[in-house]
């Protein structure tokens with residue numbers, strides 16, 4: 001794990017995406033510069049369902065340098081589901097979940113095994 005923080009602007013964008021997608025989920029992939037998450041990639045064809053979000057990985061350009069993912073939990077429970085853990089395992093090391101009501105504290109970051117990870121905001 002060499003990701004230490006996310007740009008505040010990108011965190012705000014993720015919370016905004018959650019709000020705009022509500023009551024459905026959104027899903028995106030994240031890439032970083034010098035250990036700071038600096039890009040949010042909305043992948044064409046991502047499915048935002050009421051209980052799970054899926055990303056078609058054959059649509060992901062391999063050179064994006066993906067370090068993790070972000071998705072929303074419209075039910076406000078900010079902890080990874082079993083399906084999330086399976087998804088985390090194949091999509092990088094740092095995974096953000098934002099939850100209803102998408103306020104500035106309504107997000108958490110997790111490692112691929114589902115344990116909490118303290119991600120800074122810069």
Ligand SMILES: [Zn+2]
Pocket residue numbers: 052053071072073080081084097
């Ligand atoms: Zn989830």
